[in-house]
Amino acid sequence: MIRLDATAPGFPDAFTALVNARREADDDVARNVTHIIRRVRDEGDAALADLTRLFDKHELDTTGWAIDRAECLAAWEGLPDDLRAALELAAERIAVYHAKQRPEDRDEIDAQGVRLGARWSAVDAAGIYVPGGRAAYPSSVLMNAIPAKAAGVRRLVMVTPTPNGEVNPLVLAAAHIAGVDELWRVGGAQAIAALAYGTQRIAPVDVVTGPGNAWVAEAKRQLYGVVGIDMVAGPSEIVVVADGRNDPEWIAADLLSQAEHDPTSQSILFTDDAAFADAVAAAVEAQIPQLATAATARTSWDANGAIVLVPSLSDAIPLVDRLAPEHLELACDDAEALFAQVRHAGSVFLGRHTPEAVGDYVAGPNHVLPTGRRARFASGLSVLDFMKRTSFLALDPAGLAAIGPAAVALANAEGLPAHAKSVALRLGKG
Amino acid sequence: MIRLDATAPGFPDAFTALVNARREADDDVARNVTHIIRRVRDEGDAALADLTRLFDKHELDTTGWAIDRAECLAAWEGLPDDLRAALELAAERIAVYHAKQRPEDRDEIDAQGVRLGARWSAVDAAGIYVPGGRAAYPSSVLMNAIPAKAAGVRRLVMVTPTPNGEVNPLVLAAAHIAGVDELWRVGGAQAIAALAYGTQRIAPVDVVTGPGNAWVAEAKRQLYGVVGIDMVAGPSEIVVVADGRNDPEWIAADLLSQAEHDPTSQSILFTDDAAFADAVAAAVEAQIPQLATAATARTSWDANGAIVLVPSLSDAIPLVDRLAPEHLELACDDAEALFAQVRHAGSVFLGRHTPEAVGDYVAGPNHVLPTGRRARFASGLSVLDFMKRTSFLALDPAGLAAIGPAAVALANAEGLPAHAKSVALRLGKG
Incomplete structure (x- = not known):
């Protein structure tokens, strides 16, 4: 963790270094992923079987390629009551929030x-990637699958690795409540390639979303254009802007809720109160050893954590904009006023009683958000990622007479005579 | 040009071949582009000067790096009156159409x-690429710049190559009317890299849009994630669905308006009338020699053109959906009924008096549209490409008491104790 003071002489350079620090995996990955994608495109299921044997240590022909919906239902029914109720509440709230994102069609006559009009429709098929192992999160299933269903996607396919053949019942239960239609036991770059190109068993999809490791992210990047993708995802981050009247334990837990995700995660606190900064730093140290995720949180906080002292909370906002953080907590009295000054953030949590983690699970907005300063131009996952817009146009002879001559003039100026002719003929001037 | 009959025995395979035909440039391009991007990232303006000398045959230090706004104004004032009026009409209609795309913010209490809410805002800076040479189209300047301005982008940067140092006055005039703020005389992959990373002279932008050759498209693909981009663009295409009561000359001109763009463009006619198919084929042959673009149109039509005979126009629609064309004309009486069946198309032109070319210039909707079957998942350029959404959330103690316990249960189930703690502490249960 580094401590910075915005009024210190070396601050501009130190903060720029913080902004520009690359925490993303570098790439021999890219070459390996290119090779995997080619294999899956050319060899289909045979490549999936080989790569699953290699990376996930099981035989798809033995363990089974697909998981059927009855298994998902059984997992759902086998959950403890409190967890089933929690998933149900989360699914319901996410569905309500995302249903309201559906855009309206346009159809007007000028x-x-x-x-002139625009008609929105869902993609035919979407694939969602769900990581195995440490990051097998049922909440991610909900956050990816429910917007697709809210968009109206007819065929929703989930892929997830099952290392050593072991499935995660929580993930299956989430697939059940989210309405996943097909579920395949494949992961990694090979699963993304299978969704993009299709194989003998797996029909291709139109859009692939969902989090994954560096290989999965690189496969999505390389296949962008063959399929639609949500975003290139990098390590997660949180920025907390807090005055001295917060409980330092609360803020420490918020910072650690990001740090515990991954060694490359980043947690940054901006505060105008030096004593509070000390108290939070101490609380972080006290909390880490209590966590089952202590090793990860320790590495992340030590390597990427920061506490920045600012003269006033307002002074933090231009610095926050440079970071364009995935998550931003504004833990102060008039959070609204600070929020009005923020230009770039994926998701903002207003006030002292809105920990970021509540947004990860049950609040309703999506937790798939732009990372690595991409909130400058990108948005969280939404129904729009599973829809596309078809514009349309209808002219009658009078309408064409009104605007057609300008099209003819421009087409001729651009040296495109067939463009001009297609309009001029209909104007009786061909 | 190939002729297919949907009732013939070999049709399914022949049509599948048509759908899967790759018309996109293959890639040693990728390696060269990677190299160019690295050079611009590492060497900045020096790399731009070298690469411009190599590809565009002029010295930026001599010809000038930027084109100032006074030059754009002078180009505008120097236009013939009819062209200035045509650009003005186009700009006005495009601005009106795109202003209505601005999404509404959300802010509600459940x-x-x-x-729960969502706030949209424009990116700070956008870059638009405008090709030089054959494809230097003022209409593309309008179609890229005006949506950015409608979104509220503060800094709009245009890059365009000026081969041998020659500028295109039409492009400068369009930059004037569209409100471009900065204009740099650089092109190719090196211009995209300069916009993404910034150089000594050119500040970086957040989003890059605009058409270009295979190198430009590949540079955008490789830099996706460093900046936002509109779409990977491929060769242009048109599908016309027409009954026998159209003037074959009109339909032939429509097909050629796509074929004249580029040798890799594609034009496909579906009709239920064999005699009409013959008449259109003959009209295409008669019109090609009259075009200044004859060589391009000839190559494109011969290599990629198709006429498909279908039992009824309705039978064409599932085939059209498989092509997911960039442009779709429905030239028949009840175009509306056919349109209701279409699932995948970038832009649709309804009725006999709506040639696609009118949409290229003056109608209002964007002419930057998904190509190469990407209308399955992608949309035309819009103000959304220059905006991003920040979701937000505010809970009070009662709200957190209502939904917080479910978040704690899910966080614990996912093995993320700091997530659970950040909520539980605020519930008095830490």
Whole structure:
């Protein structure tokens, strides 16, 4: 963890270094992923079987390629009551929030008699990636699958690695409540390639979303254009802007809730109170050893954590904008006023009683958010990622007479005579 | 050009071959582009000067790096009156159409007292690429720049190659009317890299859009994630669905308006009338020699053109959906009924008096559209490409008491104790 003081002489350079620090995996990965993608494209299921044997240590022909919906239902029914109720509450709230994101169609006729419109529709099929092992999160299943269903996707396919053949019942239960239609036991770059190109068993999809390790992220990047993807995801981050009247234990837990995700995660506190900064730093040290995730949290906090002292909380906001954080907590009295100054953040948590973790699970908005400063231009996952817009146009002879001559003039100026002719003929001037 | 009959025995395979035909440039390009991007990232303006000398045959230090706004104004004032009026009409209609795409913010409080919202904002800076040479289209300047301005982008940067140092006055005039803020005389993959990473002279931007050759498209693909991009663009295509009561000359011109763009463009006619198919094929042959773009149109039509005979126009629609064309004309009486059946198309032109070319210039909707079957999942350029959404959340103690315990249960089930603690502490249960 580094401590910075925004009024110290070396601050601008030190903060720039913090902004520009690359925490993302570098790439021999890219070459390996290219090779895996080619194999799956050319060899299909045979490549999936080989790569699953290699990476996940099981035989798909023995363990089974697919997990059927009855298994998901059984996992759902086998959950402890409190967990089933929690997943149900989360699914319901996520569904309500995302249903309201569905865009409206347009269809209007303007003063020239030109009919102009736009019609939104869902993609036919979507694939969601769910990591295995440490990051096998049922909440991610909900956050990816429910927006797809809210968009109207007819075929929703989930892929997830099952290392050593072991399935995660929580993930299956989440797939049940989220309405996943197909579930395949494949993971890694090979699973993304299978979704993009299709194999003998797995029909291709139109959009692939979901978190994954560096190989999965690189496969999505390389296959962007063959399929739609949500975003290139990098390590997670949280920025907390807090005054001295917060409980330092609460803020320490918030910082650690990001640090415990991954050694590359980042947690940054901005505060205007030096004593509070000390108290939070101490609370972090006290809490880490209590966590089952202590090793990860320790590495992340030591390597990437930061506490920045600012003259006032307002002074933090331009610095926050440079970081364009995935998550931003504004833990102060008039959080609204600070929020009005923020330009770039994936998701913002207002006030002292809105820990980021509540947004990870049950609040309703999506927890798949732009990382690595991409909130400058990107948004969280939404129904829009599973939909596309078809614009349309209808002219009658009068409408074409009104605007067609300008099209002819521009087409000729651009040296495109067939463009001009297609309009001019209909104007009786061909 | 190939002729297919949907009722013939070999049709399914022949049509599948048509759908799967790759018309996109293959890639040693990728390796060269990677190298160019690294050079620009590491060497900045020096690399731009070298690469411009190599590819565009001029010295930036002599010809000038930037084109200032006074030059754009002068180009605008120097236009013939009819062209200036045509650009003005186009700009006005495009601005009106795109202004209506601005999404609405959300801010609501639900039954549990949880405040949920989403706030849209423009990116700080956008870059638009405008090709030089054959494809230097003022209409592309309008179609890329005006949505950025409608989104509220503060800094709009244009890059365009000026081969041999020659600028295109039409492009400068369009930059004037569209409100471009900065204009740099660089092109190719090196210009995209400069926009993404910034150089000594050119500050980086957040989003890069605009058409380009295979090198530009590959640079955008490789830099996706460093900046936002609109879409990986491939060769252009048109599908026309027409009954026998159209003028074959009109339909032939429509097909050629796509074929004249590029040798890799594709034009496909579906009709239920064999005699009409013959008449269109003959009209295409008659029109090609009259075009200044004859060589390009000839190559494109011969290599990629198709006429498909279908039993009825409705039978064409599932085939059209497999092509997911960039442009789709429905030239028949009840175009509306056919359109209702279409699932995948970038932009649709309804009725006999709506040639695609009118949409290229003056109708209002964007002419930057998904190509190469990407209308299955992608949309045309819009203000959304220049905006991002920040979700937000505010809970009070009662709201957190209502939904917080479910978050604690899920966080514990996922093995993320700091997540659980950050909520539980605020519930007095830490």
